[in-house]
Amino acid sequence: MYDTKIALVLKNDLADWQKLNVAAFLASAVAIQFPETHGQALVSASGTRYLPFLRQPMLVYKADDEAALHRAHRRATERGLGVGIYTEPLFATKGEAENLAVIASYPDEKQPLVGLALYGDAKQVSKALDGLKFHA
Numbered sequence: 001m002y003d004t005k006i007a008l009v010l011k012n013d014l015a016d017w018q019k020l021n022v023a024a025f026l027a028s029a030v031a032i033q034f035p036e037t038h039g040q041a042l043v044s045a046s047g048t049r050y051l052p053f054l055r056q057p058m059l060v061y062k063a064d065d066e067a068a069l070h071r072a073h074r075r076a077t078e079r080g081l082g083v084g085i086y087t088e089p090l091f092a093t094k095g096e097a098e099n100l101a102v103i104a105s106y107p108d109e110k111q112p113l114v115g116l117a118l119y120g121d122a123k124q125v126s127k128a129l130d131g132l133k134f135h136a
Contacts, residue, residue, distance in 0.1 A: 002056045005122035006030055006037065007129060009072055011114040012062040018114070019135075022086045026117035027058060029084035034119055062135040069113040075128040076118050077108075084117035 008026050010019050030037060031054060042050040063069045076083045089102045089112060106112070118125050 005125040006058045007118045009061045009063050009116040022115035026084050029117050030119050060135040061132040079124040081118050081120035086115035088112040088114050
């Protein structure tokens with residue numbers, strides 16, 4: 001078992017392409033912010049080096065509505081977990097400057113959340129996500 005947990009929460013009514021996009025961006029946020037999650041490069045028998053994975057599985061949950069995402073967000077921040085967010089307006093932005101401006105235009109409780117990444121103590125992540133189901 002792992003002492004830490006990586007979890008993504010995706011709004012269930014997103015289009016498939018949106019869910020995949022949100023999951024990829026949120027997973028990258030964990031990898032960038034927490035170097036201890038990095039594994040080693042994979043090396044084939046031919047000597048080819050491939051990019052490393054995260055060291056542990058990433059669990060993906062679903063939220064039926066924005067209120068469930070905000071509840072998980074609030075519970076995660078109260079527990080001091082690493083939190084990443086993805087909001088609805090980010091689907092229309094064209095780069096980092098726009099992303100930063102969009103997020104800065106909303107206070108935390110008003111962010112139009114469609115996805116979260118949580119990282120930290122496994123028990124605390126589980127408590128923050130209490131009531132959410134695994135994504136199918």
